[in-house]
Amino acid sequence: MKxxxxxxxxxxxxxxxxxxxxxxxxxxxxxxxxxxxxxxxVVWFKALDILGGYIEEIRPDVVVMCGQAxxxxxxxxxxxxxxxxxxxxxxxxxxxxxxDPILKDGPNAYFSNFPxxxxxxxxxxxxxxxxxxxxxxxxxxxxxxxxxxHLAETKYPGMKAGFIHVPxxxxxxxxxxxxxxxxPLETIAKAIQIMVETIAKEA
Amino acid sequence: MKxxxxxxxxxxxxxxxxxxxxxxxxxxxxxxxxxxxxxxxVVWFKALDILGGYIEEIRPDVVVMCGQAxxxxxxxxxxxxxxxxxxxxxxxxxxxxxxDPILKDGPNAYFSNFPxxxxxxxxxxxxxxxxxxxxxxxxxxxxxxxxxxHLAETKYPGMKAGFIHVPxxxxxxxxxxxxxxxxPLETIAKAIQIMVETIAKEA
Amino acid sequence: MKxxxxxxxxxxxxxxxxxxxxxxxxxxxxxxxxxxxxxxxVVWFKALDILGGYIEEIRPDVVVMCGQAxxxxxxxxxxxxxxxxxxxxxxxxxxxxxxDPILKDGPNAYFSNFPxxxxxxxxxxxxxxxxxxxxxxxxxxxxxxxxxxHLAETKYPGMKAGFIHVPxxxxxxxxxxxxxxxxPLETIAKAIQIMVETIAKEA
Amino acid sequence: MKxxxxxxxxxxxxxxxxxxxxxxxxxxxxxxxxxxxxxxxVVWFKALDILGGYIEEIRPDVVVMCGQAxxxxxxxxxxxxxxxxxxxxxxxxxxxxxxDPILKDGPNAYFSNFPxxxxxxxxxxxxxxxxxxxxxxxxxxxxxxxxxxHLAETKYPGMKAGFIHVPxxxxxxxxxxxxxxxxPLETIAKAIQIMVETIAKEA
Numbered sequence: 188m189k190x191x192x193x194x195x196x197x198x199x200x201x202x203x204x205x206x207x208x209x210x211x212x213x214x215x216x217x218x219x220x221x222x223x224x225x226x227x228x229v230v231w232f233k234a235l236d237i238l239g240g241y242i243e244e245i246r247p248d249v250v251v252m253c254g255q256a257x258x259x260x261x262x263x264x265x266x267x268x269x270x271x272x273x274x275x276x277x278x279x280x281x282x283x284x285x286x287d288p289i290l291k292d293g294p295n296a297y298f299s300n301f302p303x304x305x306x307x308x309x310x311x312x313x314x315x316x317x318x319x320x321x322x323x324x325x326x327x328x329x330x331x332x333x334x335x336x337h338l339a340e341t342k343y344p345g346m347k348a349g350f351i352h353v354p355x356x357x358x359x360x361x362x363x364x365x366x367x368x369x370x371p372l373e374t375i376a377k378a379i380q381i382m383v384e385t386i387a388k389e390a
Numbered sequence: 391m392k393x394x395x396x397x398x399x400x401x402x403x404x405x406x407x408x409x410x411x412x413x414x415x416x417x418x419x420x421x422x423x424x425x426x427x428x429x430x431x432v433v434w435f436k437a438l439d440i441l442g443g444y445i446e447e448i449r450p451d452v453v454v455m456c457g458q459a460x461x462x463x464x465x466x467x468x469x470x471x472x473x474x475x476x477x478x479x480x481x482x483x484x485x486x487x488x489x490d491p492i493l494k495d496g497p498n499a500y501f502s503n504f505p506x507x508x509x510x511x512x513x514x515x516x517x518x519x520x521x522x523x524x525x526x527x528x529x530x531x532x533x534x535x536x537x538x539x540h541l542a543e544t545k546y547p548g549m550k551a552g553f554i555h556v557p558x559x560x561x562x563x564x565x566x567x568x569x570x571x572x573x574p575l576e577t578i579a580k581a582i583q584i585m586v587e588t589i590a591k592e593a
Numbered sequence: 594m595k596x597x598x599x600x601x602x603x604x605x606x607x608x609x610x611x612x613x614x615x616x617x618x619x620x621x622x623x624x625x626x627x628x629x630x631x632x633x634x635v636v637w638f639k640a641l642d643i644l645g646g647y648i649e650e651i652r653p654d655v656v657v658m659c660g661q662a663x664x665x666x667x668x669x670x671x672x673x674x675x676x677x678x679x680x681x682x683x684x685x686x687x688x689x690x691x692x693d694p695i696l697k698d699g700p701n702a703y704f705s706n707f708p709x710x711x712x713x714x715x716x717x718x719x720x721x722x723x724x725x726x727x728x729x730x731x732x733x734x735x736x737x738x739x740x741x742x743h744l745a746e747t748k749y750p751g752m753k754a755g756f757i758h759v760p761x762x763x764x765x766x767x768x769x770x771x772x773x774x775x776x777p778l779e780t781i782a783k784a785i786q787i788m789v790e791t792i793a794k795e796a
Numbered sequence: 797m798k799x800x801x802x803x804x805x806x807x808x809x810x811x812x813x814x815x816x817x818x819x820x821x822x823x824x825x826x827x828x829x830x831x832x833x834x835x836x837x838v839v840w841f842k843a844l845d846i847l848g849g850y851i852e853e854i855r856p857d858v859v860v861m862c863g864q865a866x867x868x869x870x871x872x873x874x875x876x877x878x879x880x881x882x883x884x885x886x887x888x889x890x891x892x893x894x895x896d897p898i899l900k901d902g903p904n905a906y907f908s909n910f911p912x913x914x915x916x917x918x919x920x921x922x923x924x925x926x927x928x929x930x931x932x933x934x935x936x937x938x939x940x941x942x943x944x945x946h947l948a949e950t951k952y953p954g955m956k957a958g959f960i961h962v963p964x965x966x967x968x969x970x971x972x973x974x975x976x977x978x979x980p981l982e983t984i985a986k987a988i989q990i991m992v993e994t995i996a997k998e999a
Contacts, residue, residue, distance in 0.1 A: 256771075257770045257771065258770030258771035258772045258773075258975075259771075260772075260869075260969070260974075260975055260976060260977045260978065261966065261969075261978070266474075267472055267474075267498070267499070267525075269470055269499060269501075269524060271469075271470075271501075271524070273522070273524075275767065275768075294497065294498060294499075295470070295497060295498060295499040295500060295501060296470070296472060296497075296498040296499035297498060298472075298474075298498060311966070311967075313980075314965070314966060314967075314980045314981055314982060315966060315980050316966035316969065316978045316980070317966070319476070320525070321472060321474070321476075321525040321527060321528050321532075322470075322523070322524040322525030324524060325524050329524075355770075356923070357870065357920070357923060357924060357925035357926070358920075358923075360869075360870075360925065361681070362681075363769065363770055364663045364664030364761075364769055364770070364773050365662075365663065365664035365665075365869075366569045366664045366666075366772070366773075366867075366869050366977075367664075367770050367772075367773075367869060368869045368975075368977035369869065369870070369925045371922075371923045371924050371925070371983055372923055373923060374980055374983060459974075460973045460974065461772075461973030461974035461975045461976075462974075463666075463766075463771075463772055463773060463774045463775065463975075464763065464775070478970070478971075514763070514764075516777075517762070517763060517764075517777045517778055517779060518763060518777050519763035519766065519775045519777070520763070558973075559720070560667065560717070560720060560721060560722035560723070561717075561720075563666075563722065564884065565884075566972065566973055567866045567867030567964075567972055567973070567976050568666075568865075568866065568867035568868075569664075569666055569774075569867045569869075569975070569976075570666060570867075570973050570975075570976070571666045571772075571774035572666065572667070572722045574719075574720045574721050574722070574780060575720055576720060577777055577780060672880075673878055673880075673904070673905070673931075675876055675905060675907075675930060677875075677876075677907075677930070679928070679930075700903065700904060700905075701876070701903060701904060701905040701906060701907060702876070702878060702903075702904040702905035703904060704880075704904060725882070726931070727878060727880070727882075727931040727933060727934050727938075728876075728929070728930040728931030730930060731930050735930075772975045
C-alpha cells in the first residue's frame with residue numbers, strides 16, 4: 188500500500204508550519220505501507236494542482252493531508268471538506284478569496300473516507316489529545332481536502348483521503364495571548380505516525 | 391415578512407439555554423417583519439418534526455435557528471449544515487447517535503442562505519464579537535439547520551434559513567475551567583435582535 | 594468622596610487600550626462621589642511617578658486603576674500587587690525589565706484594599722463575567738497597583754486602592770488565534786461604572 | 797543533594813491528578829541528587845502539616861511541589877506564594893475558606909527561590925510549552941508553596957522551594973468545553989524530570 192502524506196508551507200506570518208515539520212519526521216515505511224511525503228504551498232488552486240500531480244504520479248491508496256490549526260487544543264481529524272474558499276487572510280501569493288466555490292457546480296461537501304474511528308482510537312490510546320472535527324475551515328486546508336475527495340470521487344475510485352489538523356508548537360505561542368494552546372513537535376509527529384500506521388492496518 | 395426564530399431547551403447538564411433566553415427577549419415586530427418565537431427540544435428528529443410543523447403552520451419567509459455553543463468566544467453565524475448525527479452525549483431522551491445520516495441519501499451538506507454578510511457587518515458595527523463559522527457541529531444545532539435548509543430546497547422554495555450559535559452565559563462558566571469564555575445575556579439578545587432587524591431589511 | 598480612576602495607553606502593538614476607552618466613558622459623578630479620570634503611560638517608573646503626582650494633587654479616597662489583560666475571559670478584580678518588574682516585552686519607551694524589584698527592600702506584596710467583594714457581587718448581579726484574580730502579572734498593571742498600595746501604606750493612610758483588568762475588545766481579536774475571548778466596550782464600561790458606584794457606597 | 801518532589805491527590809470532581817501521576821514517574825536519582833517523592837492531600841493546613849513532617853524527616857535541599865492547574869495551556873513555574881486561603885470549592889474534607897490568611901501576621905507573600913530561570917530554559921529547549929506564572933491561585937497549591945517558603949525562611953535556612961503547575965491530561969478534558977487545553981502525561985513527566993535534573997545541577 189502507498190500512503191501519500193502532505194504538510195503545508197508556513198503562512199499567516201509564521202516562520203514554521205508544524206504540519207510539514209511533523210510529516211518530515213515520519214518513517215519511510217510502516218508495516219504494510221510505503222510512506223511518501225510532500226509539502227504543499229499555501230496558494231489557492233496551485234496547492235490543488237500540485238497535489239493532483241503527486242496523486243497522478245504516485246497513485247497512492249490513501250492521501251493524508253496535514254495542516255496547522257492555530258488555536259487548536261488537540262490533534263483534529265477532519266471529517267468534512269466544503270465547496271468554499273473564504274478566509275480573513277490572503278494566500279501566500281496575495282490572493283484573498285471570500286465566498287468563491289472551489290469547484291463551480293461541485294457538490295456542497297465531501298466526507299472524509301479514511302479510517303477516522305480507528306485513527307482516533309489509536310491516538311487516544313496513546314494519551315494524546317485528539318478530536319473529531321466537522322470543519323477544516325474554508326482556507327487552504329479545506330481546499331485540498333475537498334479537492335482530494337473530489338478526485339477520489341471522479342478520477343481515482345477506491346482512493347481514500349482525509350485531513351489532520353495540528354496545534355501550534357509551543358514556540359509559536361510566545362507572542363500570542365495567554366491561553367493559546369500548543370503541542371510539542373515530538374507529540375504531533377508521534378500522533379501522525381500512529382495514525383499512518385493505523386491506516387496501513389485498516390484502510 | 392414573517393421571521394421564525396427558534397431557541398433550544400437546556401441540555402448537557404445545563405439548567406438554562408441562553409439561546410432560548412435570548413430569543414424570548416426579541417421584540418414581537420421589527421421594521422418590515424413580524425417575529426414568531428418558538429423553542430425546540432434537544433431530541434434527534436423530534437426537533438426537526440416540530441420545526442417542520444411550525445414552518446408548515448407559520449409559513450415564514452426566513453427561519454433563524456439559535457443554539458448554545460459552549461466554549462464559543464463570540465456570536466457565530468453558521469454557514470453550513472451537514473448530513474450527519476454525531477455527538478459525545480446523548481440527546482435529552484437518551485438517544486446517542488454516532489455517524490448516522492440525518493437523511494438517508496440526502497446531499498452531504500447545505501449552505502445557509504440567510505443574509506449572513508449583512509448580519510455579520512451589523513453585529514460587528516455594534517461592537518459585539520461575531521464570527522462566520524463553517525461548522526455547527528453534528529448535534530441538534532446542525533440537525534435542525536440541515537433539516538430546515540432541506541425543507542427550503544424541497545418543499546418551501548424561496549424560504550431562507552440559517553443558524554446562530556451563542557456563547558455560555560457568565561453564570562454557566564463558574565464551575566468550568568479558567569479561560570472558558572462567556573457573553574452577557576443582554577449582549578447575546580442585542581446581537582440576535584440586530585441580526586433579525588438586518589434580515590428584515592435584506593432578505 | 595473622591596475616586597481617582599485610571600486607564601492605560603495602548604501597548605504591545607495594539608492601537609487602542611480598552612481600559613482607558615472604558616474609563617473615559619464613566620460619568621463624572623456617582624451618588625456620593627466625584628470621579629476623576631486620568632490615563633497613564635505604559636512606561637516603568639514613569640507611570641508610577643505620574644500616578645503619584647495625581648494622588649498628591651487630587652487626594653483621592655480611593656484609587657481604581659484599570660488595564661488591559663489580553664486573553665482574559667472576564668472582568669478581573671486584582672487582589673495582589675507584587676514587588677517585581679518582569680515581562681516578555683519592553684515598555685513603550687523600550688526598557689525591558691526581567692526580575693527587577695519595583696522598590697528595593699519593599700515588602701514582597703500588598704493586598705488590594707478597595708471593597709472587592711461588594712464590587713464582585715454587583716458586577717455578577719448585572720450578568721457580566723467577573724473573577725477575582727491573584728495576579729496582575731508583573732508588567733505595568735502590577736507596577737502601579739503595588740506602587741499605589743505602597744503609597745497608601747506609607748504616605749496616605751486611609752487611602753484605598755485596587756486594580757481592574759479588562760478583556761480585549763472584539764476588534765482586537767480579529768488577527769488573534771481562534772478562541773481568544775473579548776468583551777464589548779459597552780459591557781466593560783458598564784462593569785467599571787457599577788464597580789465605581791459600589792465603591793462610593795461601600796468604601 | 798536531596799530533592800523532595802510532591803504531587804497532590806485528585807480534587808474538584810476529578811478522579812486523577814496528573815501532578816502526582818507525573819511525579820511518580822520520576823527516576824529515583826538524577827546526576828547529583830537523590831529524588832524523594834511524596835503525595836499530599838488536598839486539605840487546608842493538613843497538607844502543610846504533612847509537608848512539614850516530610851521536610852523535617854528528609855531534610856531536603858530543595859522542595860519542588862507540583863499540582864494541577866485545570867485550564868493551563870503549558871507547564872507553569874510558580875514564582876510567588878501569597879498569604880491567603882480562597883477558592884470557589886471546598887477542600888477534600890469539605891472545608892471552604894474564603895479570605896482567611898494561611899499564617900496570621902505572616903508576610904503577604906514569599907518569592908520562590910528554586911532556580912526558575914534555568915528550569916524554564918531547559919524545558920523550553922526541549923520543545924515543551926512552559927511559562928513563568930505570578931500566581932499559584934489561593935487554593936492548596938499556593939497554600940503549600942507559601943508554607944514551604946515560610947519554613948525555609950524561618951526554620952530551614954538555605955532550603956530552596958518552588959511550585960510547578962501542570963495542565964489537565966487529554967482524558968480529563970473530554971467532558972469540558974471546546975478549547976480546554978491539555979498535555980500528555982508523558983510530556984508532563986518529561987518536563988518535571990528535566991526541571992529536577994536542572995535543579996540538581998544549579999541549586
